[in-house]
Amino acid sequence: xxxxxxxxxxxxxxxxxxxxxxxxxxxxxxxxxxxxxxxxxxxxxxxxxxxxxxxxxxxxxxxxxxxxxxxxxxxxxxxxxxxxxxxxxxxxxxxxxxxxxxxxxxxxxxxxxxxxxxxxxxxxxxxxxxxxxxxxxxxxxxxxxxxxxxx
Numbered sequence: 001x002x003x004x005x006x007x008x009x010x011x012x013x014x015x016x017x018x019x020x021x022x023x024x025x026x027x028x029x030x031x032x033x034x035x036x037x038x039x040x041x042x043x044x045x046x047x048x049x050x051x052x053x054x055x056x057x058x059x060x061x062x063x064x065x066x067x068x069x070x071x072x073x074x075x076x077x078x079x080x081x082x083x084x085x086x087x088x089x090x091x092x093x094x095x096x097x098x099x100x101x102x103x104x105x106x107x108x109x110x111x112x113x114x115x116x117x118x119x120x121x122x123x124x125x126x127x128x129x130x131x132x133x134x135x136x137x138x139x140x141x142x143x144x145x146x147x148x149x150x151x
Contacts, residue, residue, distance in 0.1 A: 002099040012084035012096050019100035019112075026111040027104075042114050050121030053079055058125070069127035071147055091134065092143040098136040113137040124150055
C-alpha cells in the first residue's frame with residue numbers, strides 16, 4: 001500500500017494527495033450518477049480541466065514570446081512539475097498518481113486511466129499528437145509517450 005509521508009518531497013506528497021482526491025471524487029461521481037453517466041461526467045471534467053490548463057500555459061507562452069504550438073513550447077511552459085516521476089529511455093517507470101490509484105484495485109486503475117486521458121488534451125492543445133501504447137494504469141510496466149505533429 002502506498003504511503004504518504006512527511007519526509008517525502010513536498011511535490012511528491014502533493015501529487016499523491018491530488019491522486020487520492022481525484023479517486024474519491026471520481027468514485028463518488030460513479031456512485032451518484034451510475035457507471036455510464038459517472039464516467040461521462042469524469043471525462044467531461046478532465047477535458048475542461050485540461051483545456052483550462054492549456055489556456056493558462058498558452059498565455060504564459062505568449063508572455064514569453066514562445067510559439068503557441070509545438071512540443072518545445074509545451075515543455076517550456078508545462079505547469080506540472082516532473083519531480084517524483086521516474087523516467088527511463090522507455091518512458092515513465094514510476095508515477096505517484098499510479099502509486100496511489102493501484103491501492104484502490106481495479107476501480108482505481110480504471111479511474112486513473114480516465115485521468116491519464118488529460119495528456120492528450122494538453123498535448124493536442126499545443127498541436128502535438130500523443131500515441132501511448134503502454135500505460136501504468138493499463139497494468140503495463142511503464143508509460144510510453146510517442147509524439148508527432150497533430151494533423
